[in-house]
Amino acid sequence: MPASSSLASSSLDLIGRTPLIALSRIYSGPGRVVAKAEFLQPGGSIxxxxxxxxxxxxxxxxxxxxxxxxxxxxxxxxxxxxxxxxxxxxxxxxxxxxxxxxxxxxxxxxxxxxxxxxxxxxxxxxxxxxxxxxxxxxxxxxxxxxxxxxxxxxxxxAVECIRAHEQGTGKEILEQLGYAPQAWTAAVGTGCTFMGVARALKAARPDTVCAAVEPEGCQALAGAPVTKARHLIQGTSYGAVPPHWDPSLMDISLAVKDEEVELWRHKLAVQEGLYVGYSAAANVCAAVKLLQSGRLPPDATVATVLCDTGLKY
Ligand SMILES: Cc1ncc(COP(=O)(O)O)c(C=O)c1O
Incomplete structure (x- = not known):
């Protein structure tokens, strides 16, 4: 049989190269939020x-x-x-x-x-x-x-993961957008997603504002005392700084409340048709907060990730 260049040879080939989507229905500006559709991968997550x-x-x-x-x-x-x-x-x-x-x-x-x-x-x-x-x-x-x-x-x-996000997720955002976004938001578990993408984006635009997303009351990365270890953002924010954390990549930490996460998860589903998990909602909520904070130019693009599918909850 002749080899086809568009034929995936295994499920491993389906990992990465996710679409980048403009979330213009839940946030119409000024500025815009674009998100990597990581929930489309074969295991359903980033x-x-x-x-x-x-x-x-x-x-x-x-x-x-x-x-x-x-x-x-x-x-x-x-x-x-x-x-x-x-x-x-x-x-x-x-x-x-x-x-x-x-x-x-x-x-x-x-x-x-x-x-x-x-x-x-x-x-x-x-x-x-x-x-x-x-x-x-x-x-x-x-x-x-x-x-x-x-x-x-x-x-x-495992430091391989940071590289995978730098050379994969981060590079893909730059290629798909055609320019370097002004900001990046992501919740932090191991921190590999946040750090890898931040490295790629800051290499392209050194003043990219990289914001870690943390639950209110559990902002260990911000150096705040942990007063509420229980929160909705499964897979992230375990109340401590992850082992390979590079603080120079984080410009700010943005706090989100459980109620906000629930609200944005619902909005993503019913207004965008994107049924995703809690960290995805937290990331988008934080991206909108950042645009509304006045810290970025009015026409700024904030990139983020839709980490996993809502079917996992
Ligand atoms: C749903 C979800 N969102 C976000 C993350 C954070 O990803 P990372 O470990 O790259 O920081 C995880 C990690 O397991 C996760 O499960």
Whole structure:
């Protein structure tokens, strides 16, 4: 059969190169918000890029050998990305996940062939996962990796992901827009998305305003005391600064309230036809706040990401 240049050879080829969409129905200006449709990836989230980057790097340098089990702690999205990549590459996957994450995620992971181990919450609540909850799940993943002779992904310490967003997500925004946006907003889990894209955008336009999005009462990146560790933005803001955080890339932290996140999630669905998750809504809410703050020129473009699909909640 002749090879076709438009034929994807596996689900791995479906990761990245997401569309960039202008959100002109929920915000008509001045200025505009554009967003990467990361929820369209095969695992349903932005974390597919990180999963692919880590496994490819580990295969490249021999840390991951053919058929070896892959083990990771996840809030659900990294797990789904890993499950997609593991299926395509032929690795069994074991994930630990705080029981506070949405059950829809566990179902999707199991459907993709992963073994899912739910870990009791320490101080969070269903739908509100804290740093202590995540640490408990991470400890179990580390133990399991040792027990089973598996490759421990350790996403919070994997610098490949920052590069994947710099050379992927960030570069794509610049190419799709045709110019460098004046600002960038993103919620922070490992921080790979925020930092990678910020690096690419600041390289193109050094005065790009890069704003981290944090829940009100849980603004660790802003250096504020954490008074409300429980919040709606699953997958982000665990009340501590992530290990590889580069503070020079963050110009400001923008606070969003749970009620605002709910409101913008609803607006994205009913006005744009985009059924996305909470961090996507928080990112868009913060982008509009930034445009309305007067900090940017009136005709500024703010780029952001729609991190995952609403079907995961
Ligand atoms: C829904 C969601 N949004 C945002 C993020 C943050 O991405 P990053 O880890 O690149 O900071 C995550 C991370 O898991 C996530 O699950």
């Amino acid at each position: 974390k597919d890029r990180a999963a692919k980057a880590i496994l490819q790097a580990a295969l490249g340098d021999g840390r991951l050998r053919p058929g070896m089990p892959v083990v990771e702690m996840t809030s659900g999205n990294m797990g789904a990305g890993l499950a997609v990549a593991c299926a395509a590459l032929g690795h069994p996957l074991v994930v630990t996940m705080s029981a506070g994450n949405s059950p829809a995620r566990a179902r999707m992971l199991e459907g993709l062939g992963a073994e899912v181990i739910l870990v009791d919450q320490v101080d969070g609540a269903p739908g509100q996962v804290t740093g202590a909850d995540v640490q408990a799940a991470a400890r179990m993943a580390q133990d399991l990796a040792a027990e089973r002779g598996g490759f421990y992904v350790n996403q919070f310490h």
